[in-house]
Amino acid sequence: xxxxxxxxxxxxxxxxxxxxxxxxxxxxxxxxxxxxxxxxxxxxxxxxxxxxxxxxxxxxxxxxxxxxxxxxxxxxxxxxxxxxxxxxxxxxxxxxxxxxxxxxxxxxxxxxxxxxxxxxxxxxxxxxxxxxxxxxxxxxxxxxxxxxxxxxxxxxxxxxxxxxxxxxxxxxx
Amino acid sequence: xxxxxxxxxxxxxxxxxxxxxxxxxxxxxxxxxxxxxxxxxxxxxxxxxxxxxxxxxxxxxxxxxxxxxxxxxxxxxxxxxxxxxxxxxxxxxxxxxxxxxxxxxxxxxxxxxxxxxxxxxxxxxxxxxxxxxxxxxxxxxxxxxxxxxxxxxxxxxxxxxxxxxxxxxxxxx
DNA sequence: TGCTAATGAGATGTAAAAAG
DNA sequence: CTTTTTACATCTCATTAGCA
Numbered sequence: 001x002x003x004x005x006x007x008x009x010x011x012x013x014x015x016x017x018x019x020x021x022x023x024x025x026x027x028x029x030x031x032x033x034x035x036x037x038x039x040x041x042x043x044x045x046x047x048x049x050x051x052x053x054x055x056x057x058x059x060x061x062x063x064x065x066x067x068x069x070x071x072x073x074x075x076x077x078x079x080x081x082x083x084x085x086x087x088x089x090x091x092x093x094x095x096x097x098x099x100x101x102x103x104x105x106x107x108x109x110x111x112x113x114x115x116x117x118x119x120x121x122x123x124x125x126x127x128x129x130x131x132x133x134x135x136x137x138x139x140x141x142x143x144x145x146x147x148x149x150x151x152x153x154x155x156x157x158x159x160x161x162x163x164x165x166x167x168x169x170x171x172x173x
Numbered sequence: 174x175x176x177x178x179x180x181x182x183x184x185x186x187x188x189x190x191x192x193x194x195x196x197x198x199x200x201x202x203x204x205x206x207x208x209x210x211x212x213x214x215x216x217x218x219x220x221x222x223x224x225x226x227x228x229x230x231x232x233x234x235x236x237x238x239x240x241x242x243x244x245x246x247x248x249x250x251x252x253x254x255x256x257x258x259x260x261x262x263x264x265x266x267x268x269x270x271x272x273x274x275x276x277x278x279x280x281x282x283x284x285x286x287x288x289x290x291x292x293x294x295x296x297x298x299x300x301x302x303x304x305x306x307x308x309x310x311x312x313x314x315x316x317x318x319x320x321x322x323x324x325x326x327x328x329x330x331x332x333x334x335x336x337x338x339x340x341x342x343x344x345x346x
Numbered sequence: 347t348g349c350t351a352a353t354g355a356g357a358t359g360t361a362a363a364a365a366g
Numbered sequence: 367c368t369t370t371t372t373a374c375a376t377c378t379c380a381t382t383a384g385c386a
């Protein structure tokens with residue numbers, strides 16, 4: 001992804017920081033799932049011509065909330081990723097509970113990590129498991145999902161591709 | 174030089190407050206007499222006493238607020254630095270609590286200290302204990318971070334460079 | 347004044363959002 | 367879902383400015 005430094009971002013006005021959570025105690029931190037429900041739903045002010053009276057009222061809306069994933073959480077995530085890079089919803093939720101993040105955050109992380117892996121910025125597992133290195137050798141025959149162990153692959157096939165698997169005569173242990 | 178943040182280059186106006194950091198107040202868990210002078214030096218004498226109405230009145234437009242780090246704080250900082258010159262966010266916060274400064278101040282101190290060390294200006298501090306920074310023998314193979322003990326280096330690698338470490342076959346104990 | 351805390355620009359990594 | 371883009375957090379490096 002060749003970034004173009006030359007391009008002028010016509011407007012990249014970023015002010016203020018809004019430090020995200022302090023990501024409290026490592027591990028098992030019961031993160032306040034603040035939730036981003038706020039979601040700049042409004043923001044339709046494009047109408048312009050606003051009554052300019054509520055001028056100073058501004059800071060308070062829309063702030064993209066960036067979660068900071070701690071190294072401890074990352075280690076768990078990568079470990080699970082190495083077992084199944086395409087977890088089902090249920091598994092996703094289980095992982096989310098384990099690491100103390102919302103399902104959505106974990107889901108996005110998996111999406112981004114898969115994308116990163118495809119792009120070659122590969123990272124497969126945490127350093128703790130230095131021997132499990134590598135690549136996910138098992139690819140689902142019906143989609144692009146990758147797995148480290150056959151049991152995970154089978155579980156995936158069972159939950160996502162049972163029909164095709166049966167037609168194809170895939171042998172599920 | 175740019176004395177005026179006003180300069181507009183049509184693009185990329187980043188104010189990057191950074192120091193806003195309003196909520197990260199020390200919370201001040203009492204830790205024995207640790208006092209710090211993070212705020213206005215002009216405290217004693219003088220009329221002052223400030224009306225205090227405006228809480229936000231603190232930030233004077235043109236006054237850069239310089240924190241004075243006490244020798245006691247420095248001693249702790251250097252000690253932690255000697256163990257890990259590139260602490261993760263969580264560790265940084267822990268240090269900040271220990272020493273009674275904001276995370277941001279501690280972060281800047283580490284940045285400046287790393288830069289100082291890179292430039293070869295290690296400096297020993299404290300009457301009783303002098304930390305010879307220059308003698309940090311362990312350098313992270315993946316970045317310029319320095320460590321005194323291997324366990325600290327390993328922790329650093331685990332949290333920051335696990336992928337590279339794995340690829341490189343680095344042996345983490 | 348010297349040392350150094352603070353600031354700001356530029357670079358990098360990546361979580362979240364947007365586009366497809 | 368994937369691919370692409372945006373925005374934010376942090377780091378380095380170069381500077382600026384506060385205080386003993």
